[in-house]
Amino acid sequence: EIVLTQSPATLSLSPGERATLSCRASQSVNTHLAWYQQKPGQAPKVLIYDASNRATGIPARFSGSGSGTDFTLTISSLEPEDFAVYYCRQRSDWPWTFGQGTKVEIK
């Protein structure tokens, strides 16, 4: 099974700052990687699919990059509603797996 390792575990930032989240795969997933945002009591919500494509309705401040084993989610300028937990997910190989999450918290 492909293991996804996210870093850092926690990111403490202020509104308006740039957030850079990393996801590393134990083997190549090509570009079959998605990013999700989860807020307390809610289901994960897709932000980015196929490594760099924004899902419908997702603001342009969210961007994804990478291929193979190294991926990045960037939030260009944090809004108050962006403080949440973010997960990466691969669907290159079954079983599809998630990273353990990065919590973006208010500094």
Add this chain to the structure above:
Amino acid sequence: QVQLQESGPGLVKPSETLSLTCTVSGGSISPNYWSWIRQTPGKGLEWIGYIYYSGSTNYNPSLKSRVTISVDTSKNQFSLRLTSVTAADTAVYYCARFWGDYWGQGILVTVSS
């Protein structure tokens, strides 16, 4: 806009069978794939498996011996059965469309006597 809603018991006894149903609205269950995913504080998010509207399935090897996913196209529903549950199966269970572009709100299932 596709919407999904999980339903079923919130409490299941150890060794018994967990049964959940997901009702799809705002779109047809055909011709799509549909998934079950669960989330625990300890193991995080885990993909349980998925089913095609025609009935073909793919299960996570870690759960394969205990899982059955089925579909009822006439009711626009698909279902999850997990047998011989233990406390480790306590989780929030989500249904979702295939790779996870649409999700239900989730249902907490606790395994306890």
